Amino acid sequence: MTADLKFDGRVAIVTGAGGGLGRSHALALAARGAAVVVNDLGGSVHGQGGSQSAAQQVVDEIRASGGRAVADFNDISSAQGAQALVETALRAFGQVDALVNNAGFLRDKSLVKMDPADFEAVVRVHLIGSALCSRAVWPIFQARNYGRIVMTTSAAGLYGHFGQSNYAAAKMGLIGLMNTLKEEGAKHSILVNAVAPVALTRMTEGLAVSRWMERASPDKVSAVVVYMASQACSGSGRIVAAGAGRFAGVKVVEGRGVQAPTEAVTAEFVAAHWAEIHDMADARAFANAAEALIDTYGKDPS
Numbered sequence: 023m024t025a026d027l028k029f030d031g032r033v034a035i036v037t038g039a040g041g042g043l044g045r046s047h048a049l050a051l052a053a054r055g056a057a058v059v060v061n062d063l064g065g066s067v068h069g070q071g072g073s074q075s076a077a078q079q080v081v082d083e084i085r086a087s088g089g090r091a092v093a094d095f096n097d098i099s100s101a102q103g104a105q106a107l108v109e110t111a112l113r114a115f116g117q118v119d120a121l122v123n124n125a126g127f128l129r130d131k132s133l134v135k136m137d138p139a140d141f142e143a144v145v146r147v148h149l150i151g152s153a154l155c156s157r158a159v160w161p162i163f164q165a166r167n168y169g170r171i172v173m174t175t176s177a178a179g180l181y182g183h184f185g186q187s188n189y190a191a192a193k194m195g196l197i198g199l200m201n202t203l204k205e206e207g208a209k210h211s212i213l214v215n216a217v218a219p220v221a222l223t224r225m226t227e228g229l230a231v232s233r234w235m236e237r238a239s240p241d242k243v244s245a246v247v248v249y250m251a252s253q254a255c256s257g258s259g260r261i262v263a264a265g266a267g268r269f270a271g272v273k274v275v276e277g278r279g280v281q282a283p284t285e286a287v288t289a290e291f292v293a294a295h296w297a298e299i300h301d302m303a304d305a306r307a308f309a310n311a312a313e314a315l316i317d318t319y320g321k322d323p324s
């Protein structure tokens with residue numbers, strides 16, 4: 023095992039680790055020596071109900087194979103719950119090195135048919151929950167000049183998916199959160215990256231399953247989550263689509279654009295250049311908003 027992909031002496035928190043992908047991430051981290059906080063409130067795939075048995079079973083599994091783990095049953099979508107989760111980690115293991123924001127649930131419907139409360143609940147658990155947990159570990163990471171955060175985004179957010187406006191908004195929101203935390207964490211060696219997984223779990227069991235999906239076990243996603251949570255990780259603000267053993271970077275890019283003459287900045291100009299505006303042949307990704315603005319508007323138009 024590569025030394026910096028080992029987690030001896032490291033502590034990782036995985037939210038929503040009572041089943042599916044989170045369970046797999048927790049087992050993988052523990053197998054590499056991490057002491058793991060297995061958080062899960064044990065609700066349904068639609069975020070109803072709760073039980074302590076899911077998280078406890080994963081803890082039992084880790085301990086049975088000689089690893090270190092503690093269960094936590096807090097609701098990560100509340101500020102109190104997120105704080106209490108981090109306190110569980112500190113009480114049990116004295117520090118935190120990595121946070122994997124994975125918890126969440128679905129309440130799918132087309133927007134017009136969706137109860138606004140279901141829009142809010144889904145945004146709350148995926149986006150606000152990840153922000154609250156990141157905020158709760160942040161002072162620990164700053165003080166130690168070390169930290170790793172993994173966000174769990176989704177193709178639904180990156181590209182859109184019918185019936186998932188709440189979920190897609192939250193998952194794309196996580197990319198904005200990551201982009202800014204990458205800036206805020208840079209001087210403390212806090213790296214923040216995101217995985218866009220595809221795996222067969224209870225969340226995806228209703229989907230039409232292709233042969234490809236049948237090969238998409240959660241452990242194949244955990245490989246990149248382990249890397250992003252490790253000391254070996256390089257880079258921050260990266261998105262990796264991961265499923266069935268395939269790993270691919272994803273980026274937000276901006277085309278070269280078209281400059282309208284000062285006297286003709288009109289809707290007619292936009293209409294006439296619509297295709298050119300969307301020409302992505304020389305598209306670039308920017309390190310941050312300042313770089314994007316300076317690159318685009320900081321120079322005289324030529």
Ligand SMILES: NC(=O)c1ccc[n+]([C@@H]2O[C@H](COP(=O)([O-])OP(=O)(O)OC[C@H]3O[C@@H](n4cnc5c(N)ncnc54)[C@H](O)[C@@H]3O)[C@@H](O)[C@H]2O)c1
Binds near residue numbers: 125
């Ligand atoms: N499975 C996929 O193909 C896929 C694709 C894209 C994104 N994702 C994302 O991956 C993550 C894991 O999903 P999964 O497929 O393993 O589904 P899952 O339902 O098995 O796992 C989600 C877990 O989060 C827990 N949870 C929900 N709300 C919580 C809360 N408030 N506090 C603590 N725990 C809570 C649930 O109890 C559950 O165990 C989710 O963020 C999901 O959106 C999954």
